[in-house]
Amino acid sequence: MLDSVLVANRGEIARRVIRTARRTGIRAVAVYSDADEDLPYVAEADEAVRIGPAQPARSYLDAAALMAAARKTGAAAVHPGYGFLAENAGFARQVIAAGLTWVGPDPGAIEQMGDKIRARNLMERAGVPVSPGSREPVTDVAAAVAEADRIGYPVMVKAAAGGGGIGMGAAADEAGLRAAFETARSRAERFFGSPEILLERYIERARHVEVQILGLADGRVLALGERDCSVQRRHQKVAEETPSPGVSAGLRERMLAAAVLAGEAVGYRGAGTVECLVDALEGSFVFLEMNTRLQVEHPVTELVTGIDLVEQQFLIAAGEPPSFDPAAVRPAGHALELRVYAEDPVRFLPGPGTITEWAEPAGDGVRVDAGYQAGNTVTPFYDPLLAKLCVYGADREQSLARARDAVAAFRIAGPKTNLLFHADLLASPDFAAGSYDTSLVSKLRPV
Amino acid sequence: MAEVRAEMVANVWKVVAAEGDHVDDGDTLVILESMKMEIPVLAEGPGVVTKMHVAEGDVVQEGDLIASVG
Numbered sequence: 061m062l063d064s065v066l067v068a069n070r071g072e073i074a075r076r077v078i079r080t081a082r083r084t085g086i087r088a089v090a091v092y093s094d095a096d097e098d099l100p101y102v103a104e105a106d107e108a109v110r111i112g113p114a115q116p117a118r119s120y121l122d123a124a125a126l127m128a129a130a131r132k133t134g135a136a137a138v139h140p141g142y143g144f145l146a147e148n149a150g151f152a153r154q155v156i157a158a159g160l161t162w163v164g165p166d167p168g169a170i171e172q173m174g175d176k177i178r179a180r181n182l183m184e185r186a187g188v189p190v191s192p193g194s195r196e197p198v199t200d201v202a203a204a205v206a207e208a209d210r211i212g213y214p215v216m217v218k219a220a221a222g223g224g225g226i227g228m229g230a231a232a233d234e235a236g237l238r239a240a241f242e243t244a245r246s247r248a249e250r251f252f253g254s255p256e257i258l259l260e261r262y263i264e265r266a267r268h269v270e271v272q273i274l275g276l277a278d279g280r281v282l283a284l285g286e287r288d289c290s291v292q293r294r295h296q297k298v299a300e301e302t303p304s305p306g307v308s309a310g311l312r313e314r315m316l317a318a319a320v321l322a323g324e325a326v327g328y329r330g331a332g333t334v335e336c337l338v339d340a341l342e343g344s345f346v347f348l349e350m351n352t353r354l355q356v357e358h359p360v361t362e363l364v365t366g367i368d369l370v371e372q373q374f375l376i377a378a379g380e381p382p383s384f385d386p387a388a389v390r391p392a393g394h395a396l397e398l399r400v401y402a403e404d405p406v407r408f409l410p411g412p413g414t415i416t417e418w419a420e421p422a423g424d425g426v427r428v429d430a431g432y433q434a435g436n437t438v439t440p441f442y443d444p445l446l447a448k449l450c451v452y453g454a455d456r457e458q459s460l461a462r463a464r465d466a467v468a469a470f471r472i473a474g475p476k477t478n479l480l481f482h483a484d485l486l487a488s489p490d491f492a493a494g495s496y497d498t499s500l501v502s503k504l505r506p507v
Numbered sequence: 508m509a510e511v512r513a514e515m516v517a518n519v520w521k522v523v524a525a526e527g528d529h530v531d532d533g534d535t536l537v538i539l540e541s542m543k544m545e546i547p548v549l550a551e552g553p554g555v556v557t558k559m560h561v562a563e564g565d566v567v568q569e570g571d572l573i574a575s576v577g
Contacts (some may be wrong), residue, residue, distance in 0.1 A: 224543075294544075402542065410542040412516045440516045440541035440566075 062086050062137045062161060062378050066130045069141030070120060071431030072447060075101035077139050080370040089133045091126060093119035095439045099431060107133050114441045120144045123151045130160060137161035137377060146353040147174055163377040165275065165352050169326040173350040176220045177258050183347045186325035188318045191346040193260035204241045205234055207259050214264065217241055219248030220256035225295030230262045265497045266337040267306045268292065271319035272361045273332050274372055277379045281323035283316035284361055285391045291485065293408050293501045299485060300357040301396045302364055305456065305494025306340040315345055322350060330376050331369050359429060363395035363452040394456040396463050398482045401444040402475040406505060411476025412438045421469035425452035425462050438475045446477065456494065460486060508577045509551055513567040517541035522563055528556045536574045537561060548573055
């Protein structure tokens with residue numbers, strides 16, 4: 061077992077990783093920027109190290125500062141959380157070169173999946189369905205127009221090195237494509253340091269469904285069920301649930317098998333997520349991308365399987381078998397996660413501020429993974445996630461009913477929050493019926 | 508004289524308009540960044556930018572003056 065771990069992240073995910081580390085007897089080291097000194101995760105770690113000023117580039121993205129903190133505290137391993145350097149193969153290599161354990165997949169797997177074009181090509185060869193799209197990077201608008209003509213409109217334009225929906229845009233025709241291409245290219249250069257763009261056939265009215273995989277130390281790859289992430293604004297997830305109400309038993313079986321193939325194709329170790337687009341009417345799916353780290357919405361899988369995914373990450377990184385019997389995994393019940401963001405509930409614009417009141421809901425089936433508490437200041441430097449309100453029920457109906465009560469009971473004052481949006485979501489007939497797709501949020505909040 | 512103010516705490520990512528520029532209703536003056544989102548600050552009517560109160564890299568608080576358009 062690992063002796064100690066440095067958690068190279070902040071907020072709710074740092075706190076979540078620290079919780080399992082401490083429960084399993086691993087000494088937890090937190091790192092923080094000047095903006096985060098008072099957050100709960102810093103106090104809950106066994107040790108905490110300041111790594112720099114608020115700007116991410118000078119703190120959570122500063123590999124040298126993180127490595128220095130690991131040396132100073134004698135940490136034996138590094139857990140990257142999600143975002144920041146979690147999918148940075150160079151950082152993973154630095155950790156390994158320093159003789160520490162990287163709590164994540166092999167840097168080679170991160171690299172192969174981080175380039176969306178390479179990943180698509182690899183998946184296609186492995187027998188995983190992909191939509192018509194680019195096999196090589198598109199770097200100028202004339203090439204994009206030619207590529208879109210070949211693929212067929214509508215197309216989705218995105219950064220080959222990207223993630224988090226940043227710079228992504230759909231285009232229905234050539235004029236739309238030219239605009240979407242310029243946006244995607246400037247964002248790609250700014251956020252990901254690479255102007256390479258890829259085009260894919262855009263599937264309208266699709267559901268966004270992903271499969272949790274776990275690559276074991278002995279090389280086996282398990283699929284631990286799916287999560288439906290179709291509730292999105294700006295191509296970013298707001299709510300997730302498992303099982304997906306839009307996936308039949310037969311489709312689930314095919315998706316889980318494809319996700320295992322995807323993991324095996326890159327020799328995947330640890331927790332990863334294979335994201336797909338599902339055409340619920342046709343009962344078909346295509347590979348979208350693979351995230352080579354713990355996913356934000358991993359708690360819903362934990363709630364229906366009873367498996368602590370962070371614990372498995374630690375065990376696998378140490379070369380040990382998982383804490384559960386892979387042959388006996390039987391997901392039961394239903395779980396929902398609502399992302400509580402510091403943003404207004406109508407236009408979804410950021411609303412940082414100082415938290416004057418923070419009262420979390422409690423009760424049967426309610427789990428709150430929070431990054432903040434009363435007295436903390438939510439700053440503009442990082443993403444707007446305040447907390448993940450997760451709810452478990454014996455079935456979807458019970459879980460939604462518990463979620464309605466929990467949303468009403470969650471009290472946050474100070475920053476703006478999207479709790480009212482979640483109340484509207486849970487009251488919406490489309491969501492309640494389960495027959496929604498990625499257009500749901502725009503229907504609930506028409507511009 | 509129209510005073511354009513910040514709607515939220517944010518970092519100034521890009522100053523698009525310069526002092527002396529003529530702008531129309533809806534033109535982008537400045538692009539703010541908050542919580543990994545870009546928020547364009549727009550002119551609310553036609554006029555000339557008489558004063559730009561922020562520079563790239565500044566942190567603005569809710570209600571801070573960004574630009575004066577006359």
